[in-house]
């Protein structure tokens with residue numbers, strides 16, 4: 396396999412792993428801190444990470460708000476990393492095709 | 498027609514088709530699972546896919562929450578694909594103009 | 600002035616004009632269709648176009664929901680156009696600097 | 702240090718500084734204008750700037766709505782600047798690697 400492609404695969408899998416990790420942290424967090432059911436905890440985590448944000452499934456106390464702030468800010472960083480990796484991959488694929496055309 | 502442009506047109510129409518498909522799946526899903534009216538189902542689907550997310554038009558039970566999670570995650574993948582295709586198109590058009598200038 | 604820069608300035612001003620137009624359409628629409636106050640209509644329009652989406656300032660009837668769907672979908676297209684124009688501008692500036700370095 | 706890298710570091714730190722400034726302005730604003738607690742003011746600011754937007758923590762009067770409109774629009778501009786700087790950095794790094802490969 397092309398070493399450049401392998402290099403990006405590692406970075407893409409890292410980004411994907413971090414996104415799944417955020418999902419797991421979110422679900423466990425809302426389970427433990429706010430006593431949400433499994434489905435509510437997953438629902439709350441998905442609408443938070445994707446910024447859909449319909450509203451809190453059940454009211455959050457101060458601790459749950461601090462956890463949610465941490466989850467949102469971490470997700471923004473992880474999503475930013477994922478988008479950067481995908482952009483770099485598109486650019487390097489584009490370079491490769493540009494050089495083939497010459 | 499330029500084969501490169503035709504190639505991107507196919508990809509752009511695929512992305513557009515998938516977005517319309519998500520819209521149709523969303524409307525039918527909220528109709529069937531949550532008994533929303535046609536307008537409410539369309540409204541809920543549009544505010545979900547675009548991540549505006551004012552709030553659930555009517556409360557969702559566990560099944561409707563699972564459907565909404567599926568709709569949100571699928572939409573993120575389809576939107577990501579659409580943005581990737583548009584970025585590749587802008588880049589290859591940019592390459593083309595760059596080479597003309599030399 | 601560089602003709603390339605002038606070309607992008609026209610496109611950027613078009614995008615900015617369309618964004619302000621969406622803002623005006625949103626404010627007038629929520630004023631007329633939902634009898635919102637000026638501040639509520641502006642607030643609702645801003646949280647809609649930016650997809651913050653706290654929630655409807657006051658409940659929307661079927662007509663107001665259809666108008667909101669139209670406002671959201673138009674804004675997505677206008678924002679997509681704005682982002683495309685800015686990306687093209689960054690790329691052509693980047694080409695220009697790349698060629699100077701050679 | 703490479704002057705190009707130093708140039709982008711200055712821009713990236715500026716973007717980061719402006720984001721933190723928006724956070725501080727948001728927290729102080731919701732404290733003073735809407736009498737939010739520190740945690741609520743931070744929570745409201747984070748869900749606003751990241752466009753998660755679950756909903757207003759407590760109802761906002763006309764002045765608080767105007768402040769929120771200002772916070773949202775400023776954040777969009779700052780986020781747009783941050784994304785532009787990161788894109789320019791990825792592109793110039795990509796140019797550099799492309800030229801090494803020749």
Ligand SMILES: [K+]
Pocket residue numbers: 446447448449548549550551650651652653752753754755
């Ligand atoms: K939202």
Ligand SMILES: [K+]
Pocket residue numbers: 447448449450549550551552651652653654753754755756
């Ligand atoms: K909301």
